[in-house]
Amino acid sequence: xxxxxxxxxxxxxxxxxxxxxxxxxxxxxxxxxxxxxxxxxxxxxxxxxxxxxxxxxxxxxxxxxxxxxxxxxxxxxxxxxxxxxxxxxxxxxxxxxxxxxxxxxxxxxxxxxxxxxxxxxxxxxxxxxxxxxxxxxxxxxxxxxxxxxxxxxxxxxxxxxxxxxxxxxxxxxxxxxxxxxxxxxxxxxxxxxxxxxxxxxxxxxxxxxxxxxxxxxxxxxxxxxxxxxxxxxxxxxxxxxxxxxxxxxxxxxxxxxxxxxxxxxxxxxxxxxxxxxxxxxxxxxxxxxxxxxxxxxxxxxxxxxxxxxxxxxxxxxxxxxxxxxxxxxxxxxxxxxxxxxxxxxxxxxxxxx
Amino acid sequence: xxxxxxxxxxxxxxxxxxxxxxxxxxxxxxxxxxxxxxxxxxxxxxxxxxxxxxxxxxxxxxxxxxxxxxxxxxxxxxxxxxxxxxxxxxxxxxxxxxxxxxxxxxxxxxxxxxxxxxxxxxxxxxxxxxxxxxxxxxxxxxxxxxxxxxxxxxxxxxxxxxxxxxxxxxxxxxxxxxxxxxxxxxxxxxxxxxxxxxxxxxxxxxxxxxxxxxxxxxxxxxxxxxxxxxxxxxxxxxxxxxxxxxx
Numbered sequence: 001x002x003x004x005x006x007x008x009x010x011x012x013x014x015x016x017x018x019x020x021x022x023x024x025x026x027x028x029x030x031x032x033x034x035x036x037x038x039x040x041x042x043x044x045x046x047x048x049x050x051x052x053x054x055x056x057x058x059x060x061x062x063x064x065x066x067x068x069x070x071x072x073x074x075x076x077x078x079x080x081x082x083x084x085x086x087x088x089x090x091x092x093x094x095x096x097x098x099x100x101x102x103x104x105x106x107x108x109x110x111x112x113x114x115x116x117x118x119x120x121x122x123x124x125x126x127x128x129x130x131x132x133x134x135x136x137x138x139x140x141x142x143x144x145x146x147x148x149x150x151x152x153x154x155x156x157x158x159x160x161x162x163x164x165x166x167x168x169x170x171x172x173x174x175x176x177x178x179x180x181x182x183x184x185x186x187x188x189x190x191x192x193x194x195x196x197x198x199x200x201x202x203x204x205x206x207x208x209x210x211x212x213x214x215x216x217x218x219x220x221x222x223x224x225x226x227x228x229x230x231x232x233x234x235x236x237x238x239x240x241x242x243x244x245x246x247x248x249x250x251x252x253x254x255x256x257x258x259x260x261x262x263x264x265x266x267x268x269x270x271x272x273x274x275x276x277x278x279x280x281x282x283x284x285x286x287x288x289x290x291x292x293x294x295x296x297x298x299x300x301x302x303x304x305x306x307x308x309x310x311x312x313x314x315x316x317x318x319x320x321x322x323x324x325x326x327x328x329x330x331x332x333x334x335x336x337x338x339x340x341x342x343x344x345x346x347x348x349x350x351x352x353x
Numbered sequence: 354x355x356x357x358x359x360x361x362x363x364x365x366x367x368x369x370x371x372x373x374x375x376x377x378x379x380x381x382x383x384x385x386x387x388x389x390x391x392x393x394x395x396x397x398x399x400x401x402x403x404x405x406x407x408x409x410x411x412x413x414x415x416x417x418x419x420x421x422x423x424x425x426x427x428x429x430x431x432x433x434x435x436x437x438x439x440x441x442x443x444x445x446x447x448x449x450x451x452x453x454x455x456x457x458x459x460x461x462x463x464x465x466x467x468x469x470x471x472x473x474x475x476x477x478x479x480x481x482x483x484x485x486x487x488x489x490x491x492x493x494x495x496x497x498x499x500x501x502x503x504x505x506x507x508x509x510x511x512x513x514x515x516x517x518x519x520x521x522x523x524x525x526x527x528x529x530x531x532x533x534x535x536x537x538x539x540x541x542x543x544x545x546x547x548x549x550x551x552x553x554x555x556x557x558x559x560x561x562x563x564x565x566x567x568x569x570x571x572x573x574x575x576x577x578x579x580x581x582x583x584x585x586x587x588x589x590x591x592x593x594x595x596x597x598x599x600x
Contacts, residue, residue, distance in 0.1 A: 024435055050434040054427070055460035062457070066431025069418040070398070070439075074431065092421045100546035146499040188558055197416035199396035210419035213514065289391075 008175040009036035012078065012180055013103055016194040018043060019185050020100075023072035024050045026063035027301040028082060031115045032171035033066050033105035045302075057082040061102070068093065068100045069209040071196030073155055079171075080113060080121060082128070089286035090164055091130030095211025095222075097195075099158035099196030101151065103167045107173040108333035117170040117257055121312040125168050126285045133223065135230050136173035137165035138284040140255040142241075144178035150282070152185055157172030157237060159190045161229055164188055168284060170307070172257040172338070230286065239282035241292050244270065248277030248351050251295055251342075253316060254305040255281050262305050265344035272345075274352050282313070292319035303327045305344060307337065327351045358557070360383035363394045363414050370408060374574020375406060377473065378415030381412055384442070385542045386472055387548040400425040402445040402454075405479040408445055413496070414566045423454020427459035429468045440551055442469040446550045451487040451511045462566050465522030465556045469547045472513060472559065474589065475566040487511045495569075507545040510588070514561040520593035524556030526595040529585035530563040532581045532594055536591070543593065555597060563589055 007212045014036050017025065025044055027037040034320040037053060048065075054060035060076045063259040067074035078086060085353045093100055108114040108122045119232040128134045137157050139150040151167050158165035171307045197207050243253055243263060247261075250269075259280040269276040279295060281288050296302070302320060304313040304327070313328045320326060342353065357424060362364060363385035371377045388394045401409035410417035420428040425443035433441040445458050450458050450472050470571035477495055478484040485498040488510045492501040502510075514528040525547055528541035540562065549557035565577035567594065572580065 024431060026431070052430070052434065052464075055456050059427045059430075059457055059460060060422065060482065062421060062427035062435070063431035064399070065420070065424075066418060066433075068429035068431070069428070070432045070435035072435040074435070088421055089424070096419070188439040197398045199398060200414060200416045201395050206410070206414070207416045208419070210417070212407060212411065212419060285600055 012148040014039035020155040024074040025069035026060040057085035061086040075101040087130035094134035097162040106170040119307040227266040234286035238288040243278040245277030264341035290317040296320035296324040363388040374567040400443040404446040447488040475564040524597040525558040
């Protein structure tokens, strides 16, 4: 039996990375994620794996690129300003079809912003983030247990689809402590990394990991192949959680830490006799479009709640049936901007019908 | 008849895209000969950079990772740490290594990563069309220094072999040229030494190779070679700047 442990969200990420068999971690200190490199600097060498505190976020992501090209599980973690710096490397990884896990413990922005929770990097995460037109897998944990579970899933999905994967937490999830069960790594079939650079032995093919595609039609072919792969992801890998949506006439929808506050507000609404449910997307890319479409055949009113002026709300509007109304309530990031359940309950009361 | 000279087995039997009179081909050849002579080709991984050197995979019989502009030393760090038994080298130009990639090269060197860096200094950005590089010489005209590099505005050229030799993490740092048979032979010896350091696990090794860029210098190949001999070498002196075996 696996013993339960009382740990911080950031520590859960680091524990999961080790359990997932990460061989190389490259990072750079930035609040509110520094517990991850701190934990791994202490623990990773015990597994024979490599920890390097890189010279910059740019250095770190390019080390991930190199280690991943060499065929091992590699990871980095950061927050807003550092994630922006990593976008160059993420774009190259996407162009080179390299797996790799990037943990983003969101803080406020733009610029230096602040260190309190924010969800304003939803667009950056779910639209690729760098140049050239690509997507990455984005997983949004809502608890410390999920920080653990989804970090492990990120490695498996990334290896399976050869797409970089991001775990998108925030400073609430990274800094809070909860009791978790650090489950063993799930068994799953992963494709062999026969594309990795290993040294070119006689009788084998030369392996080249690159994003430069100059051949006639080569780049267009790549984009359509990736487009198909993104569609396959959407068909097979969407994750979400529904709470009391069966008879709901209003469905509140939020991800990450906001979904937790929203759930309490939904419970308050139920106690007040209102038919309110909660839809929490867990994969933000692929976005569970079909689940929203299905919900909106019965329920015609959605309330999107985010710690921003509205980003995920775009995806909800694109997903629901045309006759469904989508309301929005946002608290742009900033110290003191975390809504209380009472505040969200008031908002539910206002739009409920 | 006994064959006494041929193509290096570490090089592919293809024509390169390099311009007539460019020194990349000769430098490629010397790197390939070092791989041949240590018999390490099948465990070597090359890290290509951005610029004329990006097509490394098209010329070398080794596995290759292409790196973002300037980041090859970080990419090589990842490769080497993931596969410590590999021989890992980067091959970078002056804009790549000494401008956009200064952070990556200095920190990889300072960590003493067990990699070999081949740095080709031709005092200009070759592939993008002859713009001013961090190694462009004072007064040298380029497409972005049309009146000549003014050190009051642009600073002085980087001397990377000297700069890196000051870092404790660097085991070997040398500057070579391939403008004459004598210098080619010496370059071969020092490039081999650089790879030997990696094979023997002695640490970070760095070779700066002076090179011509006749196309972007607007010169005939022979004139370009003369410029390298009479202008570049006096400013960028050849020699070994750090050799940890002699410390």
